[in-house]
Amino acid sequence: MNERVRIYIEFSWSLAQKTGRKFIWLDIDRDSKIEDLFLKILPSVIGREIGESLFKLFLNGEILVIVNGILVVDPLTKLSDGDKIYIQPMAFGG
Amino acid sequence: MVQPKLYGYAGKILWADLSTKTYKVIETSIELVKNFIGARGFGAKLLWDYMKPGIDPFSSENMIIFSVGPLAAVGAHSTSKFFVSFKSPLTGTYFRSVGGGNFGAEMKLAGYDAIIVVGKAEKPTYLWVQDDVIEFKDASHVWGAITTHTTEILLKETDRDAKLVTIGPAGENVVRFASIQTDDTRSAGRGGGGAVMGSKNLKAIVVKGTGKPELYNEEEFEKLVEEQLDLYHKNPTFHSFRSLGTASVVYLFYTLGHFPTYNFKQLELDNVERFKPEVLATYVVKTGSCYNCAMECWHFFKTSKGPYAGIIWDKPEYETLWSFGGVLGVTNLEAIMYANMLCDIYGLDTISAGVAIAFAYELYEKGILSKSEVDGLDLRWGNLEPAFELIRKIALREGIGNILAEGVARAAEIIGRGAERFAMHGKGLEIPAYDPRSAKAHGLSLATSNIGASHMIGWNTYEISGFPEKVDPFTIEGKGALAKKVQDTTTIYEAIGFCLFPRTMIPLDLASRMLYAATGIEEFKDIQYLFLVGERIYNIERAFNVREGFTRKDDTLPERFLREPVPRIPSKGQVFELDKLLDDYYIARGWDVNTGIPTGRKLEELGLQYVAEELAKLGRLPVG
Numbered sequence A: 001m002n003e004r005v006r007i008y009i010e011f012s013w014s015l016a017q018k019t020g021r022k023f024i025w026l027d028i029d030r031d032s033k034i035e036d037l038f039l040k041i042l043p044s045v046i047g048r049e050i051g052e053s054l055f056k057l058f059l060n061g062e063i064l065v066i067v068n069g070i071l072v073v074d075p076l077t078k079l080s081d082g083d084k085i086y087i088q089p090m091a092f093g094g
Numbered sequence B: 001m002v003q004p005k006l007y008g009y010a011g012k013i014l015w016a017d018l019s020t021k022t023y024k025v026i027e028t029s030i031e032l033v034k035n036f037i038g039a040r041g042f043g044a045k046l047l048w049d050y051m052k053p054g055i056d057p058f059s060s061e062n063m064i065i066f067s068v069g070p071l072a073a074v075g076a077h078s079t080s081k082f083f084v085s086f087k088s089p090l091t092g093t094y095f096r097s098v099g100g101g102n103f104g105a106e107m108k109l110a111g112y113d114a115i116i117v118v119g120k121a122e123k124p125t126y127l128w129v130q131d132d133v134i135e136f137k138d139a140s141h142v143w144g145a146i147t148t149h150t151t152e153i154l155l156k157e158t159d160r161d162a163k164l165v166t167i168g169p170a171g172e173n174v175v176r177f178a179s180i181q182t183d184d185t186r187s188a189g190r191g192g193g194g195a196v197m198g199s200k201n202l203k204a205i206v207v208k209g210t211g212k213p214e215l216y217n218e219e220e221f222e223k224l225v226e227e228q229l230d231l232y233h234k235n236p237t238f239h240s241f242r243s244l245g246t247a248s249v250v251y252l253f254y255t256l257g258h259f260p261t262y263n264f265k266q267l268e269l270d271n272v273e274r275f276k277p278e279v280l281a282t283y284v285v286k287t288g289s290c291y292n293c294a295m296e297c298w299h300f301f302k303t304s305k306g307p308y309a310g311i312i313w314d315k316p317e318y319e320t321l322w323s324f325g326g327v328l329g330v331t332n333l334e335a336i337m338y339a340n341m342l343c344d345i346y347g348l349d350t351i352s353a354g355v356a357i358a359f360a361y362e363l364y365e366k367g368i369l370s371k372s373e374v375d376g377l378d379l380r381w382g383n384l385e386p387a388f389e390l391i392r393k394i395a396l397r398e399g400i401g402n403i404l405a406e407g408v409a410r411a412a413e414i415i416g417r418g419a420e421r422f423a424m425h426g427k428g429l430e431i432p433a434y435d436p437r438s439a440k441a442h443g444l445s446l447a448t449s450n451i452g453a454s455h456m457i458g459w460n461t462y463e464i465s466g467f468p469e470k471v472d473p474f475t476i477e478g479k480g481a482l483a484k485k486v487q488d489t490t491t492i493y494e495a496i497g498f499c500l501f502p503r504t505m506i507p508l509d510l511a512s513r514m515l516y517a518a519t520g521i522e523e524f525k526d527i528q529y530l531f532l533v534g535e536r537i538y539n540i541e542r543a544f545n546v547r548e549g550f551t552r553k554d555d556t557l558p559e560r561f562l563r564e565p566v567p568r569i570p571s572k573g574q575v576f577e578l579d580k581l582l583d584d585y586y587i588a589r590g591w592d593v594n595t596g597i598p599t600g601r602k603l604e605e606l607g608l609q610y611v612a613e614e615l616a617k618l619g620r621l622p623v624g
């Protein structure tokens, strides 16, 4: 069996309204990727359709995925134990 | 020569002289339109042409120009911003400040692409513009009044449906960072435009228009507006912005290593969770928007408990949640809302006011300012109560407020005793809520910006939000070219008159098609041409500063960023490598690396031969 690691995911307020979840702690296989997160892991919690649509938005740069304070754009980025992931729509300050 | 009909534009510029109480109306020339598009472009070109170099920003010779773009008030969304251009009393540079609300559209409907005000009125005055009827009216009865009361009285005595810009007591008292307010809660905040109005005894400009600019291809334009709306609605940014505007990003930017705290000493704040969007959203009671903007990013917050209960006011934006929050170590949201409202009614820029107050807090902490020197206030981090008193004192120029009203750069000189180490500014403009060490091209833009450390001159989506592609925020390679690209692109959008918030949803190609359908000007179909104009405007703004004596030495940031490494992740250990970044930037811009001045060749390439000639005459053009 694959070794499991624990990650924490937080959706921004506007996305939480869509996903129905604000915070999630998840046990995932070590070396799972961002792509797996949207297409394989999150669907069990927020549904396949929302997972896929979020993944599409992520690929288009319309939602931001921040892992431990760093913006991540590569879907093949691997996740590690204790990662804190924040997901939010593209943002602009002023 | 008869000039061709201008579509999309109002076609006229109003020039009002307060000293003589006279005005003239001039044609918006096709050369001005083709070479500078409008809005920010008009302001920059008119300042270059008509402003005498070396004048005191508070002299009657300073000009204040309100301008809009060709897409204002013609049915497009988010395109009716007004741009205020002047020589800044805070920075001594060219300045452009941007305001929202309805004033810009009303100016256009009244028939003006720009309103230029020069001279100085003998007594408090307001300008009343009803289409082509212009009156210089006595404002003595509202002199000294806060902005909301002024608005109420002036609209009552003119026309309830008119729109206005006004200043508060801070502008009258020439506080160097006094704002220009419109629609009560909206501001053209930065750079001291309100003080320039105050120095001219100009309390307000009230406008009522009944016209409508004609479009070149109305049918096509309507289709493009549909396309614009379609792009908005499909994008999660649109929905996020509609739900909370810029306030929704505080927590995100904190996570990304921005949102500096305690006068930029730190990037850490206890209880930062209070700024999470789900908490802020609980205060929203109604929404609103600038003229014809589907983004509707105004959110009125209501406070219902504690000492600040009873306020309903437009929410503090990201910057203000910081300038009366993080930078003072404050997380009391109701108190921040109150400070925001005080600044609006006194007519103060919230960023500069907050940073000036944080400067005082740090000087007090370090023992540089004693309790008696700060009028007996106990300036402790995390406590906003003394800040309310400081806001009032600054606006009325009382006690320590009279020193802080000069802005942190001048205040540090007055105070001495090493205070300049804690004065967080770029060219005299107080630094906003970003840490230059956490995004190097963004930081480079803060350092080199023609208006001082403004975040809006080159807001780097590549580094901060990875759009349209991600660039590592911490590396320095290629950052000169990146900063240039973003500054020039921003300039294009601002010359058209776009609000920058929805910018990432409006591809330049769509902006260009809208511009062509509105104006019928062939050149505007070509995106490369638009880039040329963006760069031209940026360079003429730079040349204005060169004419005033600015050089590379002024493109800098406080020592704190150059020497002290960031204390926390994700940018832990980063410093701002100023010299290397500047060299790279000047090379990318085609400017002289030693002086940071555009070369003759670059100016010629941009169609600015006349600018090169004037700089050469002044001995300011680099040799070679």
Ligand code: SF4
Pocket (backbone or CB within 6 Å): B078, B079, B100, B101, B288, B289, B290, B291, B293, B294, B295, B296, B297, B298, B499, B500, B501, B502
């Ligand atoms: S996005 Fe907000 S600030 Fe910009 S034009 Fe629309 S309502 Fe005004």
